[in-house]
Amino acid sequence: MVQIEERGAHSSPAAPRLKESIVERACKLACVAALIVMLVVIGVDILTRSLFNFSFEISDELGGYLLVVICFVSLPVCVASDWQGATPTLPAGIEVASHAACDLSPIDLSSPASALRLAAYVWPDQRERLERLRAAIALAQYLGVQVERADALDWVGRELSVARPGQATVLYHSIMWQYMAQGSRDALREMIAAAGKRATRDAPLAWLAFEPLAANANPQLLLTLWPGGQRHVLAEAHPHGRWVRWARTALTAPDP
Numbered sequence: 676m677v678q679i680e681e682r683g684a685h686s687s688p689a690a691p692r693l694k695e696s697i698v699e700r701a702c703k704l705a706c707v708a709a710l711i712v713m714l715v716v717i718g719v720d721i722l723t724r725s726l727f728n729f730s731f732e733i734s735d736e737l738g739g740y741l742l743v744v745i746c747f748v749s750l751p752v753c754v755a756s757d758w759q760g761a762t763p764t765l766p767a768g769i770e771v772a773s774h775a776a777c778d779l780s781p782i783d784l785s786s787p788a789s790a791l792r793l794a795a796y797v798w799p800d801q802r803e804r805l806e807r808l809r810a811a812i813a814l815a816q817y818l819g820v821q822v823e824r825a826d827a828l829d830w831v832g833r834e835l836s837v838a839r840p841g842q843a844t845v846l847y848h849s850i851m852w853q854y855m856a857q858g859s860r861d862a863l864r865e866m867i868a869a870a871g872k873r874a875t876r877d878a879p880l881a882w883l884a885f886e887p888l889a890a891n892a893n894p895q896l897l898l899t900l901w902p903g904g905q906r907h908v909l910a911e912a913h914p915h916g917r918w919v920r921w922a923r924t925a926l927t928a929p930d931p
Contacts, residue, residue: 756912756913756916756917756918756919757917757918757919758918758919758921759918759919759920759921760910760919760920760921760922761921761922762921763909763921772839772842775823775834776820776821776822776823777822777823777824777825777826777827777830778822778823778824778825779824779825779826779827780824781822781823781824782822784812784815784816784820785816790812790816793808793812794808794809794812804915827851827855827859827863828859828862828863828866831846831863831866831867832866834846835866835867835870835880836870838878839878840877840878841877841878842878843878843879843880843881844874844878844879844880844881845881845883846867846880846881846882846883847883847884847885848884848885848886849884849885849886849894850885850886850887850894850914851886852884852886853886853887867880867882867899868904870901871899871901871902871904872901874901874902875902876902879900879901879902880900880901881898881899881900881901882897882898882899883896883897883898884896884897885897885912893911893912893913893914894911894912894914895908895909895910895911895912896908896909896910896911896912897909908922909921909922910922
């Protein structure tokens, strides 16, 4: 269903909004069903305990499983990948203190017309990518994500010049290195290396890049950590996340 805002007779027509995808509707229905089942099970268990001093002793376990289902299917963006290799070791909790982004020509996703234009760039036969993009657009709209209009060199130079004691700074980019001029790539690489030399154990710097290392090659996930400047090839993956080969290796890999 396409929703259109009603306007006056002489005002311009509103741009059509992106309709809810099949996956989003299915996830919402699954969440509602799981919630109803969980409430019924808990209610029946409370009733039998109160009236008959009897319990089926499944409400706790079943309720836990249903909560897992609700949490999983309510995720707005989920990428199903053929994961190959070991599972990465992560800390119990990661707190994101702040985040920022830049682009030469950012798209204003608060505009329905801009969001629709972005979706139009996806090939019509790639339903999974389109549904994932729609979910990502909805998430960005909900969170109010802002992308600053700026050149990468100016923006990175400004951001890396700010000292952040007690925090790790992560510079991340994906499938953009190849679109920069060679001079800009060299300048940005030198800028990041200089910031890495200023990094400390209290304020480390990580350069995380998902980029192909050669023409027609699959992208690799590269991680460089400072202090020290150790480089790691974390994984090789399909550009759209269909498969991932996780194989963390500590080696001197070519710069992206």
